[in-house]
Amino acid sequence: MIHVIAVVCFLMIIYAMIPYILSAWFSIGVKRKGKKEQGMALTFDDGPDPLYTPELLDLLKQQNIKATFFVVGERAAQYPELVARMHREGHLVGIHNYKHHCNWLMSPWKNERALEQAARIVEKIIGEKPEYYRPPWGMIHLFDFFLHRQFQMVLWSRMFRDWRSKGGSEKISRGLLKKAEGGDVILLHDCGVTWGANEDAPHYTIEGLRTALPEMKRRGIRFVRIDEMFSSRPAKQVRVQKEKNLIHGA
Ligand SMILES: [Zn+2]
Numbered sequence: 001m002i003h004v005i006a007v008v009c010f011l012m013i014i015y016a017m018i019p020y021i022l023s024a025w026f027s028i029g030v031k032r033k034g035k036k037e038q039g040m041a042l043t044f045d046d047g048p049d050p051l052y053t054p055e056l057l058d059l060l061k062q063q064n065i066k067a068t069f070f071v072v073g074e075r076a077a078q079y080p081e082l083v084a085r086m087h088r089e090g091h092l093v094g095i096h097n098y099k100h101h102c103n104w105l106m107s108p109w110k111n112e113r114a115l116e117q118a119a120r121i122v123e124k125i126i127g128e129k130p131e132y133y134r135p136p137w138g139m140i141h142l143f144d145f146f147l148h149r150q151f152q153m154v155l156w157s158r159m160f161r162d163w164r165s166k167g168g169s170e171k172i173s174r175g176l177l178k179k180a181e182g183g184d185v186i187l188l189h190d191c192g193v194t195w196g197a198n199e200d201a202p203h204y205t206i207e208g209l210r211t212a213l214p215e216m217k218r219r220g221i222r223f224v225r226i227d228e229m230f231s232s233r234p235a236k237q238v239r240v241q242k243e244k245n246l247i248h249g250a
Contacts, residue, residue: 001201001215004105004148007180008209012104013038013163014106014142015141015142015220016104016139016141016142018142019140019141019142019144019145020138020140022140023138023144023153023155024104024138024140024155024195026235027069027146027155028142029140029153030063030140030152030153030154031152031154031155031185031226031229031230032154032156032157032185032228033034033157033183033184033185034182034185034229035182035183035184036181036182036183036184037182037184038224038229038230039182039183039188039221039222039223039224039227039229040181040182040184040185040190040221040222040224040227041067041068041184041185041207041214041223041224041228041229042067042068042186042223043063043067043068043070043134043185043186043187043188044054044056044067044068044069044070044154044188044189044190045069045070045094045096045187045188045189045190045191045227046070046075046100046126046163046189046190046191046192046194046197047069047071047075047082047189047191048069048071048075048076048079048082048083048086048190048191049075049079049081049082049190049191049192049193049202050079051202052190052192052202052203052205052206053082053086053116053190053191054080054082054085054136054195055206056202056205056206056209056226057082057085057086057091058090058163059206059209059210060089060091061089063214063217065213065223066091066092066223066224067223067225068091068092068093068094068132068225068226068227069083069086069091069092069093069094069190070081070095070096070132070133070154071086071093071094071095071096071118071122071133071246072096072097072098072099072100072118072135073095073096073097073098073099073114073117073118073119074098074099074119075191076118076121076122076125076140077121080125082096083125083126084126086126087125087126087128090228091225092132092225092226093122093128093130094125094130094131094132094133094226095115095118095122095130095132095133095134095151096099096118096134096135096136097111097114097115097118097133097135097136098114098115098117098121099114100136100194100195101114101136102136102137102139103135103136103139103140103141103144104139104141108141108142108143108144108147109146109150110222111141111143111144111147111151112147113240115133115151116186118130118191119151122184123212125235129150130151131150131151131152132152132153132154132226132227132236133151133152133153133154134153134154134155135193136194137149138155138156138215140153145155152230154226154230155184155185156173156185156186156187157184157185157186158159158179158180158184158185158186159186159187159188160175160176160179160208161174161189162187162189162201162202162204162205162208163189163192163194163196163197163198163201164187164197164198164201165198165200165201165203165204165206166198168204168207168208169173169203169204169205169206169207169208169210169211170207170208171204171208172188172204172205172207172209172212173207173208173209175208176208176209176212176216177184177216178211180216180221182222183222184217185229188205188209189201190202190204190206196200201227205210
């Protein structure tokens with residue numbers, strides 16, 4: 001019995017722990033931070049949410065800020081009009097898998113099918129194949145490095161535990177104003193129904209942003225989408241191309 005446990009532990013270390021450390025600590029196989037001069041990327045996971053996503057989109061529109069949303073496939077299918085609005089208003093839509101499940105607990109092939117399913121749903125809504133993928137909880141497994149090469153995996157460089165209500169909006173605004181800097185990919189959430197989150201947590205995220213964003217802009221921080229931050233093409237070229245796509249209804 002002890003041998004079986006030892007083998008399972010060894011396989012889990014190879015399959016899950018080492019890839020997790022390589023990606024989260026050393027950025028191997030993933031993007032997680034840009035250069036200081038590339039601006040700052042706000043990213044929102046777990047949505048869309050019928051209550052909080054529209055409120056967040058209103059705020060981003062008012063502040064003229066473009067962000068990146070990593071949507072859950074089954075929620076995108078449930079609220080397609082919110083995904084369409086993200087795209088219409090110039091935000092980038094990436095995927096966060098079909099369901100918010102831990103990748104470590106499903107086979108690589110099941111994971112691959114779930115990703116393709118999520119990508120198909122998003123493509124059907126916005127008319128573009130999503131290129132960016134963020135695994136739930138950043139849990140990457142060994143096969144993530146070899147399968148689904150069509151997606152660029154993105155983690156984050158800074159988070160403020162915004163999935164919990166504790167600390168309120170001040171936790172978010174203080175974190176953004178004191179810790180965030182150019183090159184950061186900021187992890188935030190526009191939905192609080194996933195395991196471990198508080199349902200009303202996005203309320204505090206939005207209120208924290210409402211306080212911090214005007215001051216961050218005043219300090220000269222430029223907000224960019226993930227594709228602007230990580231594309232090998234100049235940011236302006238990416239934006240012009242995306243705007244052309246929007247005009248032509250792509
Ligand atoms: Zn998530």
